[in-house]
């Protein structure tokens with residue numbers, strides 16, 4: 001199974017983003033690395049996650065632009081959506097990215113790729129389809145999978161999940177989306193724009209509960225404008241298959257109701273893929289939620305075994321999984337010195353408008369740092385780029401500590417995902433928002449939102465009594481000379 005003899009330096013279980021980056025990192029270090037994957041190299045991101053969802057969203061945006069062109073003086077038209085052609089575009093996107101993640105690419109990077117299911121049989125040993133493999137270090141990178149909520153009749157109603165929705169041959173005319181998190185909102189909006197009648201059912205009082213409340217409000221308005229029915233504080237109590245479609249019994253703010261749809265998409269969260277991995281034999285402990293427990297260096301309770309990506313219960317994002325993979329591989333093979341800080345990561349919900357998130361929300365920051373926390377809010381109604389594009393509903397919201405250093409941020413609007421990058425750099429360096437004021441930004445770019453917030457921060461600093469005294473003294477001095 002392995003080249004040469006003896007133990008592998010690193011065996012990686014799972015060939016998603018975390019496993020791939022770990023294998024490339026280990027290969028680059030010259031280690032003997034084996035990556036075991038039971039399904040397709042590339043994992044959720046490539047096959048059922050980021051790539052297909054963003055390809056679908058791009059097609060849906062094109063359809064929506066046709067409907068809304070009237071605001072620019074161009075006759076709006078109802079698009080003719082060829083769903084088979086849309087899914088062909090989704091598949092092509094995957095095919096174009098796949099070679100980068102392929103077994104051949106990993107082999108080129110110095111890793112041995114083994115197809116099969118890995119099961120730990122001891123603290124330094126695992127089996128792949130009955131064959132034993134001993135390791136110096138191992139990495140668990142088995143990801144997470146969609147979880148169905150315990151609703152009577154739901155499993156029998158053939159619900160779609162993010163694993164299966166890509167196999168749809170036809171656009172469902174009426175679609176219920178359970179869960180108003182990132183998957184529910186991204187896919188709910190995309191299906192609505194492609195022509196489905198979509199209802200999003202969210203248990204908590206607002207969509208995307210991990211985001212700033214004002215971001216959820218903006219998203220709710222945008223989804224409603226796209227024709228999506230948004231039901232918050234609502235749950236499904238029962239599902240029943242009908243001759244055509246599914247009947248859902250709902251309970252919400254106004255009491256019980258019934259929703260008849262053709263298909264149900266479940267997007268109520270994920271569970272870690274740990275079942276059958278033999279973690280007990282390996283001496284690897286799970287946390288109270290069932291994820292593999294790791295410390296900031298991604299070490300598990302077995303000093304030989306690390307874990308990375310979604311399976312650790314860290315925020316479930318591809319970029320986090322990738323950074324985890326790199327940290328875990330270097331820590332496992334060289335020395336455990338690199339750490340992950342989940343308080344400083346960005347992510348983007350690719351709805352329209354995009355919601356870009358960085359670090360702590362205002363609420364989280366106040367819980368940690370108390371009343372010294374400040375917020376700099378810039379509404380995009382005064383942003384020139386937003387005005388010319390008729391997209392003024394967004395905002396830039398930066399959470400600051402007492403010294404004006406960035407603790408977190410939320411940007412809502414077109415290209416928000418690009419705009420958050422600059423603030424991410426600032427947070428990583430422990431910088432103050434007003435430090436950006438002196439950095440020249442191009443006009444009229446979307447990045448003006450962040451810049452204008454920085455300029456406002458800098459201007460306010462000049463109004464402080466001490467600064468007023470200094471500038472006043474300088475002006476008086478100039479007048480007498």
Ligand SMILES: Cc1cc2nc3c(=O)[nH]c(=O)nc-3n(C[C@H](O)[C@H](O)[C@H](O)COP(=O)(O)OP(=O)(O)OC[C@H]3O[C@@H](n4cnc5c(N)ncnc54)[C@H](O)[C@@H]3O)c2cc1C
Nearest residue numbers: 014016017018038043044045049118143309310316317318
């Ligand atoms: C619809 C959707 C959209 C998303 N959009 C985004 C986005 O826009 N941006 C973003 O950052 N994130 C996004 N995500 C999240 C992102 O896809 C995940 O965070 C990321 O894929 C996690 O990578 P991973 O390596 O931890 O796990 P995975 O990608 O799940 O990889 C784990 C791999 O392990 C394999 N495996 C499991 N058990 C075994 C075993 N016993 N033996 C061998 N192999 C095994 C699996 O087959 C799988 O290939 C999205 C997710 C979904 C579902």
Ligand SMILES: NC(=O)c1ccc[n+]([C@@H]2O[C@H](COP(=O)([O-])OP(=O)(O)OC[C@H]3O[C@@H](n4cnc5c(N)ncnc54)[C@H](O)[C@@H]3O)[C@@H](O)[C@H]2O)c1
Nearest residue numbers: 149179180181182183201202203267268269316348349350
């Ligand atoms: N753009 C991105 O980066 C992106 C996109 C999609 C997914 N993801 C990742 O994948 C993860 C999983 O996404 P997700 O949206 O499935 O999960 P999630 O946990 O983020 O959101 C699930 C939502 O469903 C709600 N919910 C839970 N049980 C419910 C029930 N019985 N009825 C109604 N609502 C219910 C929750 O309150 C929550 O709002 C995300 O947390 C995210 O990390 C990222």
